[in-house]
Each structure stands twice: as C-alpha cells, then as structure tokens.
Amino acid sequence: MNVAETREALSELVGGIQPGDPLPPERDLAARLSVSRTTLRKAIAELVSIGRLVRRHGVGTFIAGPKLAQALSATSFTEDMLARGFEPGARTLSARTRSAGAVLGRRLEVSPESEVLRVYRLRLADRDPMAIEELHVPSALVPGLSGDDLASHSFYALLEQCYGVRIATGVQALEPTVTTPEESELLRVPVHSPAFLFERTSRTEDGQVVEFVRSVYRGDRYRIVAEIAPRG
Numbered sequence: 001m002n003v004a005e006t007r008e009a010l011s012e013l014v015g016g017i018q019p020g021d022p023l024p025p026e027r028d029l030a031a032r033l034s035v036s037r038t039t040l041r042k043a044i045a046e047l048v049s050i051g052r053l054v055r056r057h058g059v060g061t062f063i064a065g066p067k068l069a070q071a072l073s074a075t076s077f078t079e080d081m082l083a084r085g086f087e088p089g090a091r092t093l094s095a096r097t098r099s100a101g102a103v104l105g106r107r108l109e110v111s112p113e114s115e116v117l118r119v120y121r122l123r124l125a126d127r128d129p130m131a132i133e134e135l136h137v138p139s140a141l142v143p144g145l146s147g148d149d150l151a152s153h154s155f156y157a158l159l160e161q162c163y164g165v166r167i168a169t170g171v172q173a174l175e176p177t178v179t180t181p182e183e184s185e186l187l188r189v190p191v192h193s194p195a196f197l198f199e200r201t202s203r204t205e206d207g208q209v210v211e212f213v214r215s216v217y218r219g220d221r222y223r224i225v226a227e228i229a230p231r232g
C-alpha cells in the first residue's frame with residue numbers, strides 16, 4: 001500500500017477506537033496493515049495534519065474527538081456553543097477605538113474618519129480555545145461598548161438588548177490558512193496548524209453594516225457544512 005492507501009486504512013482502523021485513547025503502537029499497526037514503518041509514519045503524520053489524530057509532545061499520539069460541524073449561518077458563537085451543550089466563553093485580548101481608514105471604512109460603509117471599535121477575542125468552548133476573532137464595529141452603533149463587556153457577554157445579545165440592533169443578513173468568505181506563532185499559542189495548537197479563516201460582514205434588516213469580523217477557527221476542531229442551494 002502507498003501512503004494514501006495506508007492513511008485511508010489507518011483512518012478506518014482509528015474510527016473503531018474511542019476518542020482520547022492512544023494510537024496503538026507503531027509496530028502493531030505496521031504489522032496489521034502490512035506496511036513499512038516509514039509508510040505508516042507518513043500516514044500517521046497526514047492524519048495528524050487533518051486533525052484525526054492528535055500528537056502530544058513527549059506523551060504520544062491520540063485519537064481526536066469528532067469535529068464540530070459548523071454551518072454557514074448568522075448565529076453567534078455563544079448561541080452556537082449553547083446549542084451544542086458547551087459553555088461558551090470569551091477572553092478579550094485587546095480593544096481599541098480608532099478611525100476606520102480607507103479599507104475598513106469601505107467594508108463597514110462608513111467614512112474613513114469614522115471611529116471604529118476593534119476587539120480581538122479568544123473564543124472558548126468549555127474553556128478550550130476554539131477560535132480567534134477580530135471584530136470591527138462602527139463606534140456610533142454601540143456607544144459605550146468596551147472590550148470588557150465582550151469578555152463576559154455575547155456581542156449579538158448586547159447588540160439586541162442594549163442597542164436595539166438585530167443582525168439579519170450577511171456575507172461570509174472562507175479560506176484555508178495556517179496558524180501564526182501567536183495564534184498557535186493562543187489556540188494551543190502546533191505552529192502552522194491548518195485553520196479556517198472567515199471574513200464576515202453582517203447587516204441589519206435595512207442593510208446597515210453592523211460588523212466586519214475576521215476569525216481564525218481551529219482546523220482540527222471544525223468542519224464546515226453548508227446547505228446546497230436548490231438547482232435553478
């Protein structure tokens with residue numbers, strides 16, 4: 001078997017083992033799959049890189065838990081985690097207000113001189129880091145909102161409850177990326193781990209832009225699932 005076939009056979013075999021359990025010893029796996037240790041190691045490395053296996057340095061390789069299926073919908077991180085039975089969390093890493101500038105101004109459909117609140121947050125599920133979000137919101141929409149508020153409250157809930165703003169629609173772009181050293185430390189993954197880069201622009205019912213968010217979601221914890229629009 002070549003590496004790709006070995007990876008598929010190993011993936012099948014791993015499917016029968018409980019998440020969190022250690023991967024059986026290499027020599028047993030190589031014998032079971034009738035492949036060389038070199039081929040096996042390459043197949044293991046591939047399963048690690050796509051998040052089926054987790055390598056803990058100095059400890060060993062383990063079966064990863066199932067990934068969270070993330071829909072491309074307008075839900076908030078908090079709503080999404082509560083629906084899955086996880087405790088949602090946020091840690092504000094930095095927050096500041098400054099003028100939009102040309103590029104962000106265009107995205108938020110405000111003048112370049114307009115003030116924009118930028119909040120950089122780590123998002124957690126049951127205290128596990130899952131994503132990093134860089135939120136930009138026109139200050140005029142959310143007077144008095146601070147980074148601390150967003151460490152303890154859902155942004156979307158605050159928008160509705162305190163500012164009477166409801167997000168109705170949006171556009172979301174999704175690209176593959178790898179984590180930077182800083183992101184890797186925050187997300188507790190190896191440097192250059194695969195991740196999803198989302199860019200979301202959300203609007204109210206009457207079309208006003210509420211947020212432009214750039215988020216990095218862990219590739220080892222998420223898979224993206226989208227409904228296919230009916231054929232025209």
Ligand code: 16G
Pocket residue numbers: 075076077078079133135153154155156157198200211213215
């Ligand atoms: C999600 C949204 C983000 C939004 C946040 C609000 C993506 C890629 N991003 O993470 O745009 O600002 O939810 O979450 O889905 P919150 O209400 O829990 O603060």
